[in-house]
Amino acid sequence: MTPAYVVRRIGFYVLICAITLFFAVPMLWIASAPFDASPGLGVQWPDWTLDNVRKTFDHPYALHSMVNSLLICVTTAVAVTAFAALASYALSRVRIPGRDALLYGLLLLSSVVTGTAAMVPIFVMMFQLGLIDSRFGVALVMTGGLLPAAIFILKDFVDAVPKSYEESARVFGASTGQILRDVVLPVARPGLATILVWAFVNSWGNFLVPFLLIRSIDKQPGAVLLQTFTDEGGSANLSVIPVFSLLFSIPVVVLYLLVNSRYGFRFHGGIKS
Amino acid sequence: MAGIDIEGLATVYPNGVRAVDGLDLTVADGEFFALLGPSGCGKTTLLRTIAGLENASEGSVRIDGADVTRLEPGKRGVAMVFQDYALFPHMSVSENITYPLKVRRVAAATRSSVAERTAGELSLQGLLERRPGQLSGGQQQRVALARAIASEGKVLLLDEPLSNLDARLRLEARTFLKKLQRDLGITTVFVTHDQAEALALADRIAVMQSGQLRQLGSPREVFARPVNTFVANFIGSTPMNLLDGAVVASDSGAVSVAGGSLPASTGSVPTGAEVTVGVRPEYLTLSVASAGDVAGPAIRGEVVVAENLGTSSLVSVDCAGTLIGVTVPEEDEPEPGTPVVLTAPEQRVLLYDKESGELLARQAAAVA
């Protein structure tokens, strides 16, 4: 082993450590504050207690909001994945004129329209549709916002599924439905899983849409509830926030771990163009 | 009776490429038929058009007497093995094999018995629960075959099924495939660009070039009498020598070539006519020049390099600036630099038109 090699190895590990620290250190708060008797902004060795946890569990809406979050986000993630799968499959396999322009156009729109500016149209439309105070309505709006990017990403996964699989099934007489169900979807599973997680994560943190569209506090998801942990002067309630943040993060992490261990969370062939 | 009749078939891709360009072809029931040709000549396209994966632009395809030109692939009664096998990676071997039955909603019990039986026929017992990713290339190929067979098509279409196997495995798979086809008696169309494979396996061979048929015949015919220089060059494990020559005298039956001459049944080809002389390295005889002059037409030259072919060697001989390949038995391989004399029997020397490259008609007739 040459000295140059050793130096490079050391450099490599120093770099890895630095990057790891950069990513890990900000997360320490959520590991320490929930169990600290006097949680503050900042990381300190906790004065261990489970009081905060108890307080959070005693909160009238905390657990319920998680259920709402799950309802909304599972619906959204499943709808996004299902519709994006269908659409990206068709777009990948059939040359529809103006396909690429369509994809880029929608992608551009989606990044802008989900912002604050569109809240009036969306509210009014949902109101007219009678979907105010409906978790399903919230899921619909989120689905519409996430679909373009989902189709964009998923199409590359589907492009990477060898066409001979489908042709082979087709020669055996499989119908389009059978081809989709038996061949394409299972083969594109890592992609679907990735999109599922992506859509779930994105809808999980969304505050504005459910806030605007849902009236009853007992239907509000966790992202909205997390905003209510302040008093009338705007001071954050630090005995509940850390624990709730922790609880609120668990489902996304669990979902990610589950999907990652089963299908691998990655961009299959890579997003090309 | 599950023959294939192809009439005036043309397949044009949306980009305008006429990949199959007006083809007439009949494959008899139970025949093992090879489509042979260089890369890009349209073999795959023809096969896919038969399967219905490409639309015929002109002409018709009939299978078992019925016109299937406009039928969905699944309704043509064909089974196909793809070059990459297209085994479904998420299904076990047995699920793969019985997928065609599952599509037709055959009961699970029947399916598993079919899987057992087919696996038996193809020596895949014990692998039924594996995933394709856990199989060797040869095993994968057999699973793909098993799946095609299980689908009970009347016609089996194979697109270069051996080309993904390594050299040794390819030989074994070849023999296996030939036996299997014999046993099943299923009409089989087989695409390859490897002439040795086609010769070894097929009952008949169609040689294609640029979407058109160049020659159709038994392996022996195609090997012995290529109808043009294209086929001549393409067939044979060592390329045929194609040399510029001229008819010495129409009645003497000899052509001058590479500073010497060779016997040839010149038929009605006029004296002095320029021709392309085709002779396979296997049919040339090499004698060391110092062994005295040989009687009759011959070519003199000097050994350049020799390639070992196992029991024989391919010797390249420089004859007045033209390189001629000759196959000699391993024990007779001369050293580079040795002066040698080449001779050939008259019936092995083929004459082609210099312009068109076609086998000269009279000559062809004389032999047929």
Add this chain to the structure above:
Amino acid sequence: MAGIDIEGLATVYPNGVRAVDGLDLTVADGEFFALLGPSGCGKTTLLRTIAGLENASEGSVRIDGADVTRLEPGKRGVAMVFQDYALFPHMSVSENITYPLKVRRVAAATRSSVAERTAGELSLQGLLERRPGQLSGGQQQRVALARAIASEGKVLLLDEPLSNLDARLRLEARTFLKKLQRDLGITTVFVTHDQAEALALADRIAVMQSGQLRQLGSPREVFARPVNTFVANFIGSTPMNLLDGAVVASDSGAVSVAGGSLPASTGSVPTGAEVTVGVRPEYLTLSVASAGDVAGPAIRGEVVVAENLGTSSLVSVDCAGTLIGVTVPEEDEPEPGTPVVLTAPEQRVLLYDKESGELLARQAAAVA
């Protein structure tokens, strides 16, 4: 002088696979040396260890007398051509060829003259401005060779450079490669799993199995006298027949096999000893049985199937339940079902130890 000396070399992958397992090997200066073996035997690993792309775990590699075992690949003076050629798709042919010089900061003018010259040697003139994607497989292979040559290594390493070409092209490229190496006189190590390629090209062949050397010798030696059944089975365009047999009588020089017998120089192998009898299809003679009994040891059987090999056919004969392959000239191919008799000359019948598969020592000595 740019020979390669390998001593006690082992390469162990992080997952514990000993891909190269204690190997001693010397490649002489200017030699064309082939590494041959089935898939996964460690050929590529050995080549990469010579190149420095893998770290040797034990042993040493010396090139041109200097120990390079711990040197960076770029400093060993070797050039390598990869199986997929690894041409840079975004560079023109001439940029590809001169990239090694660019890395060494050679002036642009010098580079372009090198590109011209090398392209001339490899008949690539006129292609210099194209991108690799616009070249045929054969041309790509030559560009890869040109790049390797332009890098002015003392040793050329080739990892299956022909396997990506289609069958016909492979034959042409083979001859081209052999001539080029002759002309340049550069020490060349060539990896292949195709025995025909190794036989045709190499001055010497090393047959590997499981990371170890099984046989080392000239193509002729390896073909005629495989030292064990593994090599016997691996070498030859048709697999050697390896049959269960027993020595009939030590002094009579015959072995009983497949219901018949064959002559063999049994040497000191005791009577009744069970052996594996190896005989190549090319060395067996087939006579139609009705032609009357043949004198001497012979095996009787019935033709099962025949594969056309061009000028000859490979006939599978069922002899008391054992399939034996025989090569016959094309005109003598018998119909399936014909009863036939097989004979072989004594010196072509090899005896292997039933257990170890090694060529029986006495016999080996008798022949050498």
Add this chain to the structure above:
Amino acid sequence: LGSSDSGGGDQDANRNADAKQVELVIGANAVKGGKNSAGATFTQDVLIPKFVEAQKAKGVDVTVRFEGDGSDDEVYKQKLALSLSNKAGPDLMNLDGIWVGEFAQAGYVKPLTDTVGDAAKVDGWDGWAQIPESVQQLGSFEGKRYGVPAGTDGRVLYFNKKLFAQAGLPADWQPKSWDDILAAGQKLKQLPGVTPIQINGGTAMGEATTMQGVLPLLVGTGATIHTDGKWLGDTVKVRQVLDFYAKVYGGGLGDPVLQREAKGRDKSFAEFAAHKIGILAEGDYFWRSVVEPKEGVAKMADRDTTVGYALIPAARPGAGVKGQDFVSMSGGGVVAVNPNTKYPQQAWELLQFMNSAEMVEAALDGAAKITQRTDVNAKVLANDPMLNFVATKVLPITQYRPGLAEYPKISAALQQATADVIGGKSTDAAARAYQTAVAAAAGGKDKVAGN
């Protein structure tokens, strides 16, 4: 005048007046376990059951639902406005007093007399008598009552008696002018680690800057931000206020960085509680909920002995608005009736019930807080000298913000001006920038008052 012609007034105010099955919704920016948790709890657990019970006695089956949010006021306002613009929304809604004007202009709320239909019925409510005239202003716009105020507050100067003692300042400190404040600040500056004065400034504090800083100072100069349909522009009095900021933050008496932090106000609370701030201008909320010894967000166990409070002085004695010596600003919520309610009469009844002495007192749940009703205040504030101080000394001299749509932007312009000064700009530059901003926000120079 059963039906006026404005907006929803074409509906019959007596619609469903005799319904036996009634459904009402109360909306508020309050939620159990979160923002205004106590208010939400009271409404859900006390008010509603009591009302339902009372109605049942009358033979009416009422269901009252509480729709609680718990968000930033701006977001809540937006959501409410969206609902109202679609003629939906809760039947009774809590509004910030300053929204009344803009909601009224948009037709989202109507004068109570219009909604309820019967002026006599509304004006005849006995509760009005208990709500001081100045407090009623909170729920009024252009002279009409749009809702019932739901409590109010007042602003004072808090100071830390311990620090004062160390700096040699009196425990019963009461500045008479701005200079007195600065002088005290100079003394406090001697103490290590202490920020002498915290007057909210800058944009990060948002409305807290305007309410606890600029406006109390401005009324101390005798000006109000909106008079006679015009907004106050770049005037001497505005410059006076900005000068004061410059003296505090430029002279090392305040912590300029704190004014820029997103959570700066929370931080100022924590620092005061940790004895690091000498003088702090805040509302009574600070006393009740921040430094409150048991439940406060920045508890001070020794609040009662350590925290002192004083009236905010005018710039000079007598220079304040209406010639006052001392000034203050107040805000507070209003409960209004949705003009589109299905049950206007029942909603009005619920509103009265909600503001009955019994309910107002019950809402406090034993806590001391300044309510809208004087009778309740007299009762519950007796034991809290500080709140009593606000109720009796501050409320009479206090001012409210104008409830107009433009106000938030004017407020932002004021915040920006202080931010500029704290950031080091000259008073002159900041004031001129303010003038431009005000003109833009008010919609024309003609709507801006000059010197």
Add this chain to the structure above:
Amino acid sequence: MPGRPARVRGPAQDVAGLGVGRALGFVAPALLLIGAFLVFPAVWTIYIGITNYRLTGVEAVSPSIVGLANYTKALNDALFHNALWLTCLFVLGSAIVGQNILGFALAWTMRRARPAVRRTVEGLVLLAWILPSTVVAYLWIAFFDRDTGTLNSILGQQGTAWLIEYPMVCLILFNTWRGTAFSMMLYSSALQAVPPSQLESARMVGASGWQTLRDVVFPHIRGHVLTNTLLISLWTANDFSPFLLTKGGPNHESETVPVYIYNVALQGGELGYSSAISFLLLLANLLVALLYLRLLRRRS
């Protein structure tokens, strides 16, 4: 033939036998949702952008069409210019440079790292990506906090109010932390598409690490770099999370366009104006996307 007559057009031309009709059927549900919840509101927003609509006050009742007044206002609005400039900084710093480079560096180094190391590092990076943004905001406020903040504790110095003194630097760091995962994953898969033999070829001829990257790796992943840059640029330009950290402050020093839009819409209530700015942001995005498509097409 029994049943249906033979079809004239022949089997469908795509691999799955879908046919254009059914393909449209497959795309329809997605397009419907997108149309309803994305395109329709977008068009409406554009309309609002030419009015003086507010949610309260007189203009709520009768908004009037003011034409391009909102746009001319934006062009003269110093705060909008400021926001635009800050957005450019934000995108440049955190997306184009931060996430891109860190993501690539991670993908490049993790390629050969031991699986355990690789899993840990990638897991952490991904965790930063999947945590809900409200939670993440708290994490970073705590990290940068002036008094008890982790950063100050690490540096052993008290009282630096990072979010106040260096708001854009903080935001860029924050967003780099938050978004690197996407680039890392994308580049990981892109790098897998670079044939190892090409890297080894470069090594064989003695190319240095930098030469290898420049001559071999980048030309291969150029398309990926561009797509990735486009996506993360768009996402960053439209990212609202800066609001959660700094609310645009102090004194507009971190008020990127989305935050500005929010402030104009909610604090100021000027929906017409905020819609106009949204549309301008859309145009800016479009410009970037077109630029990107040009670059991509220039790929030989």
